Amino acid sequence: MRYNGLIDKYREYLPVSDSTEIITLCEGNTPLIKADNLARKLELDCEIYLKYEGSNPTGSFKDRGMTMAVTKAKEEGSHAIICASTGNTSAAAAAYGAKAGLKTYVLIPDGYIALGKLSQAMMYGARVIAINGNFDNALDAVREISKNYPITLVNSVNPYRIEGQKTGAFEIVEALGDAPDYHFIPVGNAGNITAYWKGYKEFFNLGKSKQLPKMMGIQAEGSAAIVKGHKIDAPQTIATAIRIGNPASWKQAEAARDESKGTIDMVSDEKIIEAYNLLASTEGVLAEPASCAPVAGLIKLKDTIKPKSKIVCILTGNGLKDPDCAIKYAKSPVEKTTSDIKDIVKLMGL
Numbered sequence: 001m002r003y004n005g006l007i008d009k010y011r012e013y014l015p016v017s018d019s020t021e022i023i024t025l026c027e028g029n030t031p032l033i034k035a036d037n038l039a040r041k042l043e044l045d046c047e048i049y050l051k052y053e054g055s056n057p058t059g060s061f062k063d064r065g066m067t068m069a070v071t072k073a074k075e076e077g078s079h080a081i082i083c084a085s086t087g088n089t090s091a092a093a094a095a096y097g098a099k100a101g102l103k104t105y106v107l108i109p110d111g112y113i114a115l116g117k118l119s120q121a122m123m124y125g126a127r128v129i130a131i132n133g134n135f136d137n138a139l140d141a142v143r144e145i146s147k148n149y150p151i152t153l154v155n156s157v158n159p160y161r162i163e164g165q166k167t168g169a170f171e172i173v174e175a176l177g178d179a180p181d182y183h184f185i186p187v188g189n190a191g192n193i194t195a196y197w198k199g200y201k202e203f204f205n206l207g208k209s210k211q212l213p214k215m216m217g218i219q220a221e222g223s224a225a226i227v228k229g230h231k232i233d234a235p236q237t238i239a240t241a242i243r244i245g246n247p248a249s250w251k252q253a254e255a256a257r258d259e260s261k262g263t264i265d266m267v268s269d270e271k272i273i274e275a276y277n278l279l280a281s282t283e284g285v286l287a288e289p290a291s292c293a294p295v296a297g298l299i300k301l302k303d304t305i306k307p308k309s310k311i312v313c314i315l316t317g318n319g320l321k322d323p324d325c326a327i328k329y330a331k332s333p334v335e336k337t338t339s340d341i342k343d344i345v346k347l348m349g350l
């Protein structure tokens, strides 16, 4: 039977009824790639899996939450949606907004969103408003606007977003036959770590898994509010997707960490870029910089990992979202020559 998106697949665990009109782009059902080359390179006697959320229809995990949030907005009679975004949420909101026929407004920090994401929101027909401020300022603004005007907020403070995103945990449990031992995930606004932990707990309570994973949240050093224990007024990181100084789901992320006996740690931009290159060159997997933070986190914490463990890293967004970064940090440069075969062969060293 044709796969028809995650609400259709997991409807018994989601807040929909038989009469709900589902807004879907067939999101979810993403690959869980076994990363043996990476395990060997890290000298880790473990099974590492990469949950490649970049293969969602708009290229990030946000589609999981957005199918739910937009489905419910439509069901509740809303005509417009709004979000603040570092890029991926805006792309997903714009796409699902287009599919649902809703007016979509997205607020982004001017100059700090990757080009792929910006081009998506523009193409899907959203009103793209770039503010002279960061993500945290944009989130404050859209919270206020949605309170005062008939516009549905579709950031992850909307509980339907979390409902949709928890299905990532369901897919992992189904693919591995149990929850993994460790779940590494980037932390920005902290919705996704909240959602995965909810999903793992639900499947555990239903007897579908025998264990719960340790939740290993990874922030970027310049934006590591939770790790440092205070808000960051001017967050910085090359991983613009997680350039956030005051995560909305801060408390829930701490609860996931504490209940699972996991950790929330941070990695430098330099280590993120190392992981970015390593993933692409050893596994053939290009994920955007923020998505490589969990891999950098795994490298940082590898001596604390029990041998023979199963480890899942959530690669939240597609590397093609941020071509500027790829071209800037790729290890191998473009080599130029003439169209003469002799010159080409000479350059190749044959």
Ligand code: F0G
Binding pocket: 060, 062, 084, 085, 086, 087, 088, 089, 090, 156, 186, 187, 188, 189, 190, 191, 192, 193, 241, 242, 288, 290, 291, 316, 317
């Ligand atoms: N990875 C990517 C690629 C993201 O786009 C985000 C968040 C995260 C990780 C962090 O997830 O916020 O649930 O902790 N991006 C949001 C956006 C903020 O606007 O696209 P989180």
